[in-house]
Amino acid sequence: MRVAYAMNSKSEIGICVIGAGRAGLIHAHHFRKNVPFARLVAVVDPSQEAAEKAIHELEINRYYTDYTQALDDQDIDAVVVVTPTIYHKEIVVAAARAGKHVLCEKPMAMNEQECDEMIAACESAGVTLQMAFMRRFDDSFIEAKRQIDSGAIGEVVLVKSLTRGPSKPMPWMYDLKKSNGPLAEVNSHDIDTLRWFAESEISEVYATGGNFRNREIRHEYPDFYDSVALTAKFSDGKQGSIDGALYVQYGYDSRVEVVGTEGVIFLGQTHEKSIVVAGRDHQLKRPFMNSWRSLFKEAYLAEDTDFIASILEGRNPRVTGYDGKMAVKVVEAGNRSIGSGSVVKLD
Amino acid sequence: MRVAYAMNSKSEIGICVIGAGRAGLIHAHHFRKNVPFARLVAVVDPSQEAAEKAIHELEINRYYTDYTQALDDQDIDAVVVVTPTIYHKEIVVAAARAGKHVLCEKPMAMNEQECDEMIAACESAGVTLQMAFMRRFDDSFIEAKRQIDSGAIGEVVLVKSLTRGPSKPMPWMYDLKKSNGPLAEVNSHDIDTLRWFAESEISEVYATGGNFRNREIRHEYPDFYDSVALTAKFSDGKQGSIDGALYVQYGYDSRVEVVGTEGVIFLGQTHEKSIVVAGRDHQLKRPFMNSWRSLFKEAYLAEDTDFIASILEGRNPRVTGYDGKMAVKVVEAGNRSIGSGSVVKLD
Amino acid sequence: MRVAYAMNSKSEIGICVIGAGRAGLIHAHHFRKNVPFARLVAVVDPSQEAAEKAIHELEINRYYTDYTQALDDQDIDAVVVVTPTIYHKEIVVAAARAGKHVLCEKPMAMNEQECDEMIAACESAGVTLQMAFMRRFDDSFIEAKRQIDSGAIGEVVLVKSLTRGPSKPMPWMYDLKKSNGPLAEVNSHDIDTLRWFAESEISEVYATGGNFRNREIRHEYPDFYDSVALTAKFSDGKQGSIDGALYVQYGYDSRVEVVGTEGVIFLGQTHEKSIVVAGRDHQLKRPFMNSWRSLFKEAYLAEDTDFIASILEGRNPRVTGYDGKMAVKVVEAGNRSIGSGSVVKLD
């Protein structure tokens, strides 16, 4: 198959990464060098400085500060949307109309309706829309899914997933209208994992949120929460549990536990390096995982590679717009539950 | 101090264990041999056969099949109540009236009102009432509490605790009116840990429960659940999360995670022996923890020892009737939430 | 069987612990309370103060400062020898002649010839001689042996065992003529484990030793080593590797690794409590195992219990004088190798 691709030079997919921030550059570097049958054509960033810095670092020569110009670029076959969430809908719809395939970072959009528009636009245009839930491409997650499917733990009863980030939130996150909060920013992945492992849709959620680590902005952003605990019911009766936090300071912490009728799966790694030191304090000390960039490094590459493969093979992507939309629905429901203090049912 | 006790023969506390089942015998063996200043006088069990077997095994010579007779026995200073929960209130109240100190197994009683009666009876009689939340006497739990108090993780934000048991439930557990379900039977400990580590009272709970592993009794006991996930709010805003399960089959699993503003504590051990084997299947294999009797072996002894010490020293026990009652309240609220599908506030 | 014992009051074995130090008291406490069919009669210590303190703590009323008087005590059926090694031979031989069964702490004696005399004396007298290699009674070690025997790792190729102690050596250890060094004091256990798991005798050793942590006594005790690495060949070709150290300061460290033709077994636990803490330093911190008293607590009791059982059942003990002697031979060979810098063959 790879031979067949190589023979047809048309089969190389021209890529433009929209958004030259940290996550954008991860994708860009992969497409620049390590994704077969992809060619990084350009980056887009409204900041000319950021865009110039990016292309220098990437050793490419084309950038745009206006994404609409990139959509006119005939060398570009596909875009990777890594902008703030509030721009996702507009850009994805425009990209679809311009006939570009789309790899869209999470969360998909600000609300369910935006997701519907994005999905419809991509379907109309016949372009691929892949959601960037990279955990689905992580070897350990894939092995977990394989074990679940093989019946190693019987039938799934409860899926627990947590994500906690070490860093101080960026100011725009404080405004829930712009960020949808940690449920969107950090727990979108957990929601997707729950759905993937349970193979069922979440029908009901209850969540509690509070601001414990960013107290200085309580007055200005009273709705902001940096810690959330959520219990979910699936439509088939299964149970789900998520917790999320920002600025936990001790490290990047992401773990999943799947309880079945006959067994359990633990997923995740809390240490960064394979070294343990003990000294006169009689303590075994091990560096905590520092960042999602360490933990999911390989997964990003696998995700980008599969995006290209799905386009070339004309098949559905492994994570779809529907997956993105369902996660957004749960985010919305969770935020409503935090606000109201009540259980929120999803239609 | 030990010398002082030893000089006064009156300071030896005569013990009677009421209920000669598995947990009862654990207490009985400790009091028989390993608890300073305690003397095991008798056991009580309505089954004469069980009682006889117990005293033979314990190498003592006194038993009762009627607990009221034990309460008349002047050699008995204190009772350990290890009967089914539905009998706790009656026995504890009677024991208090007979002037006996009480160590009461969890859950304390079937409902809050029973707890109030038990507390009142013990207060009136001036006897000690200690709740048997043995985890509070476990070295690792104590160290966790010490770390929390020392500020090692900043301020507590979220306490998560889970308990899952390997064995098929005993038939009487299926009837929630008799057992109050897994929230009472297995998660009472988790509820107590949440309160202990958060140093706050739970004010609101949402829980979801289902019967996944005991489907054959669904028709007869439609309310029975063997898997539960619960989210709690504390009155001071902290967050709590509990999951519980019966008949998970893979082992006894009990773990706690405390997330603070600046750190995290992991508590618990999933393996039974310190051995790992790898063979041609390229798998590292390690025996799972088999039972709470292995995991909390030392904690039971420490609990029994502290019960005696608190009596002799005339101080409050480390876990009180109030602690028992507050756990019962959360059990009741959780069960109501499972039944109604709504959030339940505790007064 | 227990019933049968209980019926015959003669079957209770009267115990005297000779040596009221730390390890002696561990045995004494077990025999005092937790070993079935044993009765702690007396302790012996040349220091009257130590002996008095011990019987007070043990709540018994008999002690001797001269062990020969204890050997005349008809209530005493068996002695536990926990004195400095240099006295082992004399005491064990005398005990055997007095008809007392013997549980002898490791190392068995200062040299092979002493061991032979001890074995001969016990055989002549028809008394049990058990060596106190308590690791053979540890659940994890027993499970490892069971796995080996079951073929889980194919055939054994290499057995590695290490023991490192945290504490500053006691002054008498510096004189190799009195202590035989760390190979005897800490690695006797490892040598026994090698023999047990390999089921073969060590035929050749090479060892290197050095004094790294007690440099202040280098001039006075130039032969003393506090760190040793040893490679062994077994008579059937298997391989062995041992390291030992005193005063490592970071904790008590004892681990075994068994490499087979098709697998590997890891044995040992480096942490003390089941708690891990991570804070702002981005380090997972876990308390190191503090002492052999924590790690092998249960093993001591099982050892003492089996000693009594072997006497009552008239069977050979699970660890014999021969096992003790073979370990002493390897200690002697290792020390000669350290001294000469050459490989030493065992006859």
Added chain:
Amino acid sequence: MRVAYAMNSKSEIGICVIGAGRAGLIHAHHFRKNVPFARLVAVVDPSQEAAEKAIHELEINRYYTDYTQALDDQDIDAVVVVTPTIYHKEIVVAAARAGKHVLCEKPMAMNEQECDEMIAACESAGVTLQMAFMRRFDDSFIEAKRQIDSGAIGEVVLVKSLTRGPSKPMPWMYDLKKSNGPLAEVNSHDIDTLRWFAESEISEVYATGGNFRNREIRHEYPDFYDSVALTAKFSDGKQGSIDGALYVQYGYDSRVEVVGTEGVIFLGQTHEKSIVVAGRDHQLKRPFMNSWRSLFKEAYLAEDTDFIASILEGRNPRVTGYDGKMAVKVVEAGNRSIGSGSVVKLD
């Protein structure tokens, strides 16, 4: 600095990988795409089929079946030597004479004299000679070295390192004259780690080897061993311990332990994925590390990157020909010790 390089097109180093086997292709892929300022020009393999397959996979267009022709290629500035060890000396000397920089896979050569010739040739020609001990570029190893240097464990006393490979040896390995055995093939890395962490030279070794897993070739290759245990003394008195094995079947196992005067460092990871599964067998099961390609993936890239950087910066490589030679000396001494059964001193 990167800018400076980029401005000067001469600063891009043309690379030729000699030997298109598994390890050769790892290097080739890195130089093809991920090593800054490097350009993969060609591969060499005596098998035309292997060479053609390689360049197709690498998407380059030049190969040679005769390495001397590659040395005439002016586009090639540096060679990576990944042939069987017996050819290393000839190729490296020729490459040096042709003015090519050299990255040489381990083991460096068959004996010390060959190493000397290689070092001399590279020095005369003024080309870089880097040994491919990739563990020196592994993040965890680097962190261990940093911790050692920081005094976290006091002064180093004992360095233990082991490497065990899962696969059946390739037939050429059976002939020690061609392979120098597992000490060379698998333990060269361990020897280098001992020297690196101890910062001292090994002065004395004793080793024992045996053939346990490849018994069918015992008659044809009586000297072959597939399991080796080695004890080393360093010239400054430190201690070392190595074990190595081929065809252990349970997985790829590589771990290091550094014991200091005040602490210990554990280095290595035995599991492959961050997943643990427990089922009805009450076992925690975790996939064992499968291959050095998984464990040291990042280290290979870092090594290749630093090779180029050292050339461009005109500095010494982080691992030198001297390091390669010292490892070869220890291999030779170890093999002599296995053969003679005696301790072997290194001059």
